[in-house]
Amino acid sequence: MIIESYFELILLMGGVLSFLLAMYLIFYPSNFYPNKILGALVFSWSVTVFVFILHTTDFYQRYVHLYAVLDVFTLMFFPLMFLYLRNYLYRDIKKPMRQLYHFIPAVLYLLVLTPFFAKSSDAKLEMLQNGFPVWYLIAQSVFNIVIIIQGIFYSIFCLRTIHRFQYFRKKHLSAFQLSTLVWLRLFVFINIILWTFGTTGAILELAGIKLFFNLFNVFYAGLTLFTIVLGIFTTMRPELFSESEDIKNLIRTSKNKPRSISDQNNEDFEVLSQYIEKEKPYLKTDLKMQDLVESTGITYKRISEVFNKNFNKSFYEVMNEYRLEEAKHLIAQGFHQHHTLNYLAEKAGFNSKTTFNRIFKKYTDQTPSDYIKNLDDSII
Template identity: 25%
Template sequence: MSDFGLQSLPSLFYLAGIFIACFSSLLIIGKRKKIVADYVLAAWFLIIGIHLILFILFFSGSYVTFPYFLGLEVIFPFIHGPMLYLYVLCVTGRNPGWKIGLLHGIPVLIICLLLSRLFMLSPWEKLAVYQSGNNGYQLLSKVIKYLMILSGIVYVVLSLFAVKKYTKGISDQYSNTEKMNLNWLYYLIAGIALIWIAVIIRNDILIFSMVVLFIIVAAYFGISRVGILDIPVVHETAVEEREDHEVVKYQRNSPGDEAVQTIYKRLKYKMVHEELYKDPELNLNNIAKLLDVHPNLLSQVINSMEHKNFYDYINRQRIEAFKRTVVLPENQKYTILSLAFECGFNSKTSFNRNFKKYMNCSPTEFVKNQSIHME
């Protein structure tokens, strides 16, 4: 079923990949604090390990001795895309559940059905098919090849959308997102994308060399991280249930302009007189409890009155507070960063990025333009 042309096999490299995949799977299962994403990643590593074993059997010519496994190497590429997507969903707190998992198993089932005729052959008949250059299976082989590439592209795109959606959700809920670094998920998706590019250009050594490197990188992040966040993650299912309930509630009793204005005035009062923005861990739920309103309603008020999400709104308050603070003579003995922390920022990167976003200049340039001399 495959027309790959590999003449030599650096078997030790691939055997090391198999060992790393299987050993990493065991290490992840052995973690004390496991989340659903850990189980998904452990299963995925095991699948990758088995795939590499099939690769060695096939491209080393050992399939002649073990023809029982012929055809399985075609199925495994269709598993990796769904596993990536399910892992991304789980690690961002949106555990898909077994029904969604089965739904994404449909492409694998379709491939099994397409290959059913081959699987019904005896091992030696399958061997004859492979040795004769897939006689009678050329069209099917081409169809499966294009379906394989399509599967890879679709699941890479779905995974990217899932991360972007989660990033937007974070900005609607939290005022500081520095602890919520999603870059490693992007690296993971990029790694899979590069492997699929190698599949498209049909460079077999490159494909499986990149798979081994991917295992090493994914194992590092999968073992060293419990999840993306260092704070509790709100699962999407719970959020959706809450939002569905609120949608019905709003449809029955949608807040009018007067109610929105009242909540907005109370919010501004809290910001001015209690300086809530100075809390680096401030989130939407904290303020909603103080105002005794639902978080969804508060988010709606901020979006409609400020035309910003929660993250941008709070960080704009912090920047304005910094501008007021830094010009005071008694504060010129402090550093710019210490004043930024006093105003609620929790990292230099976050402060500089947000300041430049709103002021079109760096904090240092702003201070110089104000003729302020910091110690």
Template identity: 25%
Template sequence: MDIILIIGSILSFILAIFLLFKKKNNSSSDKVLAFWLFIFTLDFLRSYMLFFKGYMFLLGFGYTLPLLYAPLLYFYIALIIDNRNGFKIRFLWHLIPFVLANIYMYFYIYLKPAEWRITFFEDTSFSSRPILFNFILFIVVLVYPAYIMLIFRLLINHVQKIKKIYSCRDQIDLYWVNYLLVSVSVLWIVSLYSKFVSGYFNSLHYSNATMTIYFFELLIIMIIGYFGFKQGMVLIGLPGTEKDVSGISKYKTSGLNSNDAKSFLPLLLKYMETNKPYLNSQLSISDLAKQLKIPSNHLSQIINEQIGKNFFEFINSYRVEEVKLQISGNKEKRFTLLAIAFDSGFNSKSSFNSIFKKQTGLTPKEYMKGQAA
């Protein structure tokens, strides 16, 4: 099992170095991720020296690390989504539990000799330990599910925002973060299970059962390292990102009244039919607004109020109709469905299939078969 700790420490260190010095245009999110990986490096090394080299003075130093790992992961995802102002001071509030826990641990655990710590971690029971120590244990157990929910909420808000601005989500919807959240959830479940099985919560001894946790940590490092190196910023200085306010007051300060929006609608629809801007797979609301020579927030208001759709739905409805038109003219099947999709403005098979089925109730293949019958 020591090989997992060795590989984990080497891999996390190399990935951190690459993020800091090899990735072009590294950002605040890259620096946070690199720091996160460095902490993993130190923890893997600490565990290796503790478990396999017998350096018992290291016992207890990794106890509160989940209180640091979870907020750092949250900072990283938040900075990917919006890095316009860099690292935000308010993020530091998330580190208060980690700081307070370590202040307590410093006086109660870290200053004690190794022999005392061995006795404490191996021979004490849950009922005999201080209430504050058990409270920290409780917080450590709950921190991952709490931050998973926070990150999930960030992703939901992110998807809703990009639908108002972009016509294609494939490069910016952070789908890979779902894999990461699943991995972290599995890590939490495995960690909880292994600690119950090993009797960790009653007697805080370290056993081989807890080594399973490091395997999943290594998996998380591989996922976040690979995608983190590829990932860029996705919401830097986005135009037309007015605050979401429900109700009529949403566009109260836009400068465009409903009558003007209604009068502009025919011009928008005519432009869409004549110029087919939706064929550009990377079309954004600012691109279309420039072509129409109106502010992007005015265009957003027209689409939302007069058509009842967001920008993503509006543009892709034209793309679906374009696909249907090309399918009807492709009786001899000279072009594949994917070629037709790309010609119609889609830029990936997955988004094409999901959007087409959502709008028509049929998969593209089912629709094509129906047209051929």
């Protein structure tokens, strides 16, 4: 294995620094879960940089069984970035194991290429020297497209998550917490810029177009530089990566005037009411309280307290009341004249016609059909 240029040497050194930073983030402080996710992301970056360098050497001629295996880490970039952001903002995410579905593309990559991985070293070496079969090339192209799609959707998800968190919690965030959101947004934007260089390079390569400079070199150099800056930033601003400064501590107690529980509930009630009125989450038929936790940044316990103390009703009672009003609104617009009542119930957010009929009867003393009939008769 021969490093052929100073550029590759610099990338290699950057990859080593990335690995060290990843170990730091994963193992210290050990009780801060978002750091472990960020560490996994940085580790993926370091592996990808190593793979880029190794492709220009005779490394795979000697260790042919490693060929293509490490490429799976590229499929983990954006899922890990999104999960880092989500877990940083929303520390009380319930059922964290559900987050594993973000890694389905990476698992599929390994499964689809299993026939290649299972081949003998001689067979793989022959492919490296004489060309890969068509099915392998197609599989790699498909996963390259998946990586491009991941970049688009996860970038949107990340920016939308930050925006919604700040929008609904801005009045309750300290200066430190607002600066943290600036860091998170910058973190996402830098990843998007790097992804743009890498994706453009991949598209040009597929199209057989060559530029006067290599976009992949820009991508990996940028990734290495970003990792080094991240390491320096971690050293200079350790509070952004420690449990002691928790962005979820949204309601801070004043030294001179402690905040009462009822004041806190009223502020949470205001945020929740605004969110429900503006976003209409009740139109989602399988809505759960955890969805409100993830959208507003208010903890599960506090949301439960708001519904019990401020609304004086349960979560499902409030949501069904909003759904009922939505159903009445649709009926007033004549929606029932062109669609079935089942579809109307679904559009209003009810998960079944039985629930729709029960809620309608409970609050209006009429079935939906009777309500519509009486409404039509009153118009006549």
